[in-house]
Amino acid sequence: MEKKSVETQENILIAARAIFAQKGLAGARMQEIADTAGINKALLHYYYKNKGKLFEQVFDEALKKLFRPMAVFMADDSELFQKIRNICKHYNEVLIDYPFIPNFVINEINSDPTRILKLLDFEGVLEGKKKTEFQINEAVKAGLIRSIDPRELILNVISMSIFPFAARPIIKELLYENEDLNKVLQARADQVADFIIQSIKL
Template sequence: MEKKLIETQENILAAARTIFAKKGLAGARMQEIADAAGINKALLHYYYRSKEKLFEQVFEEAFKKLVGPLAAFLADDSELFLKIRNICTLYHKVMAEYPFIPNFIINEASTDPSRILKLLNIVGIEEGKKKTAMQISEAIETGKIRPIDPRELILNIISLSIFPFASRPISEQFLYKGEDMDEVLKSRANRVSEFIIQSIQI
């Protein structure tokens, strides 16, 4: 019985991820999610009393997947260049498994930015910011890298790692038509990290 309950909940979440990614909170309908999950609407409401509660769980899960690599990067005690390679590799793995996340987060963040701000404290971003800023400052002082604002470096990493997945439909048609886009994106993990390192390395 318990196994059946867990399976039903997983089916609901899988259906909700797909529909929320396509239509957002405002456009999604509970009946549509119930149909996609293969259950009736009454059972869906048994698990989730409202569309908003279901959306909050799906959104929080997606946001943690997106921001988790950044939290890991900030908390990482590895040497700076290795940290950069680690986060680029980790972002590729996450985005390849959850390709809907970038556009889903961007769309909903523009609708309700406060949702993002609340979750930032949950994933542990703040704890690692000072550590990474100090590490970057030390690398500048020792002549390892050129002067750069730590925020700019972090933004470059996130942008170059995530945007290709968010823009995949366009890139697939206009830049890499006829090529295996999965392989293109897979090979980018190393290229992005090396591009970033070369841009700051002295």
């Protein structure tokens, strides 16, 4: 019967992820989370003391999902073009499964900038960054790619990988009105990588 307990807590998390992602910390209602989880408010507070704690757990999860591909990319020892393909694919896989995360994270960081601190201590991203910037600079020197600021390149990669998910409803209405956006986005990983490589290769 511990099983039931664990299952209930998982249902709460599932509900909380959906509600927080859609409405944010301020807009989410504990009652709605309880309803969505199929339980009542008392039980919700029985497992999660307060809204803030629940939010933090959900938010930290999301943060990790969003920054792990970045950390993996920075630490990746592959050759540059392969590395670019890897991060595009990696982001695409994660965001297909958790499409609400970019908007969620961006939004909540914006509404409470002190949360940026949580980014800073995120494992490995900043150390790997130097390595990757070095690698890009070397590729320029070696005449493998045209001259470009490493940070510009990285920014372009993540912009094209993440933005379509963050702005999903807008993109849908604007460009892919009559199509299954999921399929479009799924096919996009390779296209983005190609687009980038085409731009920088010599």
